[in-house]
Amino acid sequence: MDLKSRQISLLRCLPQAAEGVSVQTLADEFGVSRRTIYYDIAHINEWLGREDLGKVTLENQMVTSKDVCWKYAGRLVGLSRVRVFTVSERRSMTLVRIALAHEHATIPSLMDGYEVSRNTVIADIRELKGELNPLGINLASVPGQGYTLLGDEITIRKFIWSKLQGLAGAECIQDVRRFLQRTLVDVTKNDIDYYELCRSLIKQYELDLKTRCFLDSNGLEGMMIQVSWLRGLRGSWVAMGREEQITLSGTLSYRSVQCSVEKLKSAGIALPSEEILYITSLLLGIKTTNFARQREEDEYVSELAENLIGNFERVGCLTFMNKETIHEQLSHHIRPLYYRQKYGISVHNPLTVDVQKMYPMAFDFTRRAAVETGMDDLSDDELAYLTIYLSNDLDNKMLENGDTSATRVLLVGARNMSTITLVKEQLFDACGICFEYDCAEVDSLHRWTLESYALVVALSHLPQEFRSDNMVETTPFFSEESRRQIYEVLRSNRIISRYDALIEGIVEIVGENIPDSDWGWLRSDKLHFELFRYFDERDRGFRGPTSVQLGDSHVRAERVVVPQGSTWGTAVLLGAHKLQEDASKSCLVERMSNIMASNKLLYYRMAPEVVIVRCPMQGDENAHVEAQIVLAPDGIELPDGKPARVVVCMATINRYSHWGTLYDIYQYFSSQEHVATLMADVLEA
Structure with a gap:
């Protein structure tokens, strides 16, 4: 008979205690019951008696070894170097055994396996x-199966991962490796080195992706791949959401793992597609996530969408009317975005350039909102997607100067230059706008590119899948019906239609002073576009082509300076009072007082010392877009606990018309020199 590892460790510690060691102390040290210590003492004495080396005595719950012949016993005990598990190590190994062992994990098998x-x-x-219970995992005793883990599989995998990390830190990883090897041999009936098989899979992955996987030196990722094999073979698969599946399955990483898994079938390992996705996630870095349960991840994604919407409102000085709908739509997009960030997967957005040109303000506001939300490492491609979702609610009314969809026309099927010239002349004659023209053939079209044009003129028949609301099929010689369709498309363009109310007002005024016989001319589409061109060229309500000089019609030239010791509330009310001067029946000051009292002030820190505050004037008589700059040379502390020396009070009359001025203010104060200039002007005055 031989001594077990714990019995050897127990025997080694006895000579160091001249007065002996209490049974309870030994039980606590080895994490076993006192009955187990009694069993170990009996087994030790049986071994010592066989070797005629004396015996260990037990008196008054104290274990002593005064009668042991240590000259020879110590030499025999010293030959063994078997490691003894601590309490936490044994429990971690027990969890691994229950989760992965081929044989049933019962109380007797665990007693024999760990000698307790x-x-x-x-x-x-x-x-x-x-x-396990707080994680939603049930460690249940199932008749005929022994102990088993019931619950969300991804949560179980993460818990196994945490236990492996603990065992690796305790230098027990070799025991885990031997256990996994024995179990896989038992399951597959194929005696090969499965850990080396994992290393081969990882090496192939590195070759396919032309990269290096900086895996832990203790090989935990390889062991988790073996965990995937064992759990997958017993029918416990990881069920990922559809968005995560789509994100992973479209990667080169997935295709590499998929090919390797096909080769594993020859070794007796046939895995379902769910486990291919899971192994892909392992190699992409799933271990970096901090969520133990899927519910926590769902809550995080929902909160991320909510915060992004709130920050976009603060940056854009607006309020979404259907926030719940936007939150739902945005959450559906943020989930795959979160997975791409989680796994380090880059994305190409073919609309990025168009979004940046068509919605320069919305794109900039989205970028600022993303930074405020903690998503400051997003690429332009990801930001363009977010811009589309956040601007979707504003799309039919949004006022964005520089939107190329107001000036670009796509000609499809123009066979020669003379045809192109003919179409251009007829379009100019119809509406008087000098469009920018692109030409394309039917076989080179992409459906998603058509929406970026104000008008698509198809000179040849197009398949149904390429039809769009901004398309007109015609011949090179426009008929009256073609002209009518072109007018209808252009007048529905969100940029051209921004002057509809103004033009209709002028038409009604003129109509009251001309004979009824002239009303046909007054209502003509051609006059409508002539007026559009007139206002578009002289527009003062939108972003200009040059950098703003904070003294135009939308930023008050007068600078207001608050007295020393003023509060942020004083500064805001002072700015609101100035904005209310030109709207005598406005209740802006009272409204801002109520907003601040209810802690609903919408403000955004655009620069370290500059804050913009939204001052809503919707419905107020004579209200118009305007910004008032309030200066506090000594600084005032805002609700976020940080000081500011410049407070810009932005009067808004709807959700969009102030964006041009707001955008210019952001651009201006992006330079710290401009803040210094304003402060210098105050000191000089």
């Missing part, structure tokens, strides 16, 4: 249940 008493096993199971 029944009470010790029961205590270990009780402690493990205490860790």
Whole structure:
């Protein structure tokens, strides 16, 4: 007979205690019951008696070794270098055994495997249940199967990962590696080196992706791949959401793992597609996530969407009317975005350039909102997607100067230059706008590019899948019906239609002073476009082509300086008072007082010392877009606990018309020199 590893460790510690060691102390040190210690002492004495080396005595719950012949016993004990598990290590190994072992994990099998008493096993199971229950995992005893783990599989995998990390830190990883090898041999009936098989899979992955996987030196990722094999073979698969599946399955990483898994079938390992996705996620870095349960991840994605919407409102000085709908739509997009960020997957957005040109303000506001939300590492491609979702609610009314969809026309099927010239002349004659023209053939069209044009003129028949609301099929010689369709498309363009109310007002005034016989001319589409061109060229309500000089018609030239010791509330009310001067019946000052009292002030810190505050004047008589700059040379502390020396009070009359002025203010104050200039002007005055 031979001594077990714990019995050897127990025997080694006895010579160091001249007065002996209490049974309870030994039980606590080895994490077992006192009954197990009694069993170990009996086994030690049996071994010592066989070797005629004396015996260990037990008196008054104290274990002593005064009668042991240590001259020879110590030499024999010193030959063994077997490691003894601590309490936490044994419990971690018990969890791994229950989750992965081929044979049934029962109390007797665990007693034999770890050389402990029944009470010790029961205590270990009780402690493990205490860790697993808060995670929604049930450590259940199933008749005929022994102990098993029931619950969300991805949560179970993450818990196994945490236990492997603990065992690696305790230098027990070799024990885990031997256990995994034995179990896989038992399951597959194929005695090969499965850890080396994992390394081959990883090496192939590195070759396919032309990269390096900086895996832990202790090989935990390889062991988690073996965990995937064992759990997958027993039917416990990771069920990912559709968005995560789509994100992963479109990567080169997935295709590499998929090819390697096909080769594993020859080694007796046939995995479902769910496990291919899981192994892909392992190699992409799933271990970096901090969520133990899927519900926590869902809550994080929902909160991320909510915060992004709130920050976009603060940056854009607006309020979404259907926030719930936008939140739902945005959450559906943010989930795959979160997975791309989680796994480090880049994305190409073919609309990025168009979005930046068509919505320069919305794109900039989205970027600022993303930074405020903690998503400051997003690429322009990701920001363009977010811009589309956040601007979707504003799309039919949004006022964005520089939107190329107001000036670009696509000609499809123009066979020669003379045809192109003919079409251009007829379009100019019809509406008087000098469009920018692109030409394309039918076989080179992409459906998603058509929406970026104000008008698509198809000179040849197009398949149904290429039809769009901004398309007109015609011949090179426009008929009256073609002209009518072209007018209808152009007048529905969100940029051209921004002057509809103004033009209709002028037409009604003129109509009251001309004979009824002239009303046909007054209502003509050609006159409508002539008036559009007139206002578009002289527009003062939108972003100009040059950098703003904070003294135009939308930024008051007068600078207001608050007295020393003023509060942020004083500064805001002072700015609101100035904005209310030109709208005598406005209640802006009272409204801002109520907003601040209810802690609903909408403000955004655009620069370290500059804050913009939204001052809503919707519905107020004579209200118009205007900004008032309030200066506090000594600085005032805002609700965020940070000081500011410049407070810009922005009067808004709807959700969009102030964007041009707002955008210019952001651009202006992006330079710290401009803040210094304003402060210098105050000191000079």
